[in-house]
Amino acid sequence: MNCFSKSYLKSLPRDIRLKQRYRAEKRFRAYGYTAIGIGVFFLTALLWSIFSQGYTAFWQTSITLPVKLDVAVIDPQNRRDKNPQILITANYPVLIRNALAEKLGIAIDDYIGLRELNHMISPSAGIKLRKMVLDNPQIIGSTQSLTVLAGADIDSAFKGKINLTVSEISRKISNRQIKWMYKLAAEGSLYKAFNTGLFIFASSSRPETSGLGVALIGSFYMILIVLMFSLPIGVATAIYLEEYARKNRFTDLIEININNLAAVPSIVFGLLGVSVFINFFGLPRSSSLVGGLVLTLMTLPIIIIATRSALRAVPISIRSAALGVGASKIQMVFQHVLPLAAPGILTGTVIGLTRALGETAPLLLIGMVAFIANYPRTLMDPATALPVQIYMWANESERAFIERTSGAIIVLLMFLAVINTIAVLLRRRFEQHR
């Protein structure tokens, strides 16, 4: 030890640089603050940017109009009794446009104005009116009050998402349309309502009629499959490894395996799904069954690892006591050890489930990026998932989709928050029972 030699000690100055060292101490602390500050800053920036862009997605601009169901437009030759096709192919959008024109006092020969009016209404309006007429053909000729969705651009403008101060040419909505919009709003026929469509509608190429319906169902199915398979299998595996398996090469191999599987990139599980479930077993592509199975395999190691550590934490005295009063080993494990390990298992399951719910990459590979307009009825039907729908909307070029995407992300984050809160509450209950 060089520094303790006599000559070194002699030459040691009385001053041990205390000031500098304290300053270094302060600096070091400051690094810590800064690091945490940066982390918190990014967290707030991320959440703020998404919530500020997305909260408006829960509101949708709608227009309520008295629509005159003119026979001259729907069925000019009065043949609807003989030919049911007439009612299906009639020009319903024109009816709605005329109703709007009448309300705003626009001349029928103002073609530019009429075209601009058309852009104010979502194309889904015509379909809605058609359904109304087909359900009840008696109403033809009368005037009905109809609530339709506003077009995506009007919706954005009414929510203040479009900068209206820039010149008319460089924005998507004209001065006249703005004037009409405010006029309708002042009359109370154009208003913001809660956007149920966001939760109900399926895929659509138009922002105002696209929603999370299919994605929510798909995600629900997949989470159900994950819970159904990975929880029992994971707990069973953990019990075997922790309570029964002798320490030997084989169990060592299983253990290393499980630890590795937990760290394998998720996209590799997607490749597994493609080649094993779809190509080898011939399960249908983009079905929630395949998605659920892939996510199950991903979640399994997480649950196994959590359950094992929960089992390990149960005191040996419990086991001895149970065996001492004559319980068999299985009874000991299932009736005494497992209930005590339940909070830990629950936490592991929730971590696994939230990961499965937010996972995207493997689902892309098994073909869940698809334009699906119908609700999946069974597990075999093509479906998509919440994060995949977010991915698809994020790739859309139209500006109104950004709002929808942020709204979908809020929905996803809310689900994750709800699952976590329930888990915390359940955990507390379990722990009280002890």
Place this chain on the structure above:
Amino acid sequence: MLLLFFMKVCMSVSGIIIIVLVLGFAGFFLSYARACAIVMQGTKMHSRPHYYGLWTFLLIIVPSLFFLFFWNIGSNIYTERRALTHIPYAAAGDIIHQHNLILSTIRNLVNRLPKHSSNMLNHQLNSYASLRDILGQKGVVLDVQGKNYMVPIVIEWVSGLKKLRQTGVIITFVLAIIGFLVGFSETKVKKRARNRVERVILLGLLVSSTLAILTTIAIVSSMLLQTISFFRAVPLSNFFLSTAWNPRFSVMTFDESIGEFGLIPLLVGTLYIAFVAMLFAVPIGLFSAVYTAEYATPRARDVIKPMLEILAGIPTIVYGFFALIVVGPFLRDLSAAIMGGNHAFIMAQSVLTAGLVMGIMLTPFVSSLSDDIITAVPRSLRDGSLGLGATQSETIKRVVLPAALPGIVAALLLTASRAIGETMIVVLAAGVTVNLTLNPFEAMTTITVKIVNQLTGDLEFNSPQTLVAFALGMTLFVLTLLMNVFALYIVRKYQERYE
């Protein structure tokens, strides 16, 4: 009417499972009641009554459902094999692609038929066009391509499958009933129901614990098979040594040029983005771990840790969207502002954008893993250093961190393997253009992005364009596996040191 409904239920797999389960519950309660009755008479049985019920339940459920599962798989394979022998391959020539096309067309037909087949098979069908017409009336759209010889094959396939299914259902029910009879008759004083039930449970535990191994085997073998067939079509040097990526579109014949599948630009892009991400994540994560572990009061810890955990719980797709919408445009506008004009030297999709956002995502991993390791360093080491007059930061720098170093290295390795395998952030923020550059302001692409690109859209399993995804996946798997194994090895070694 009721019988008809029953028949319908029996034909669907879930219906059979439900019926067998109902039988099982009935068996449980009957045996349980019988055992209870015996106990009520005052004789002591070997096991508690519910074990007799459980034993009957298992006897009913397990053999019949196992049989059903394997019978269904077996009958699918058998009918397919038999149908294959009838396909006149000579008609298609010797091109292997054509064979697969025919097979997939027929399989498609078979998958669409059964729902409408109740009266379909009674029709005398022998041309594809008539089949297409009849199905078209029912709203099933068929391909225009299709040959007449396919129709009898399809019909034989479907009817054969139907017959086999019916036989399977009958045998399943017979098995379930035999199980019930055996279980019920064995509800006797001397039968050791508990031991039997426990043996079955133990077997179940053992079987499920092998599933983890099976998953790994499935991953490795499936990827290996596909990778091998990829390298049959594409030479090794094309994949490992080429710097060009130009897979072309899938072509039907192989005699044309097959395209270029250079791994190098993808690998460089992957490692570069991961490096940039680690550059952000490691200092921030380590310093916040040191702060929470060494300085923070318990109350501050209770606030800071959950905050960082929220960051870890956010799905990666959200980070990707954040990079695409906020960070990318921000960096681009910032660089334009710095240049004082319209020339933005940072692209919206760039290595920097992807790396920065990935760094944010990785920060909580680094901090929570290192936090655990730092707190695991024994108190005595700190006390010794502080007692000698070192300041707290000196203790951390000279004593705690060196003691924790192997663990921290392992944590960083685990984090790096996560960075390499990360997909959604790079898909949205790094770009898809293959670009071999060292400029972090340009777009680069990664292995994961190319896997996603090659496998979304129409799949055709024998083209190198699809198979290359598996070769890339194999590379990724091996790379991360090595890192993980090494990290876990270090962690194990390190754990022993202070225990």
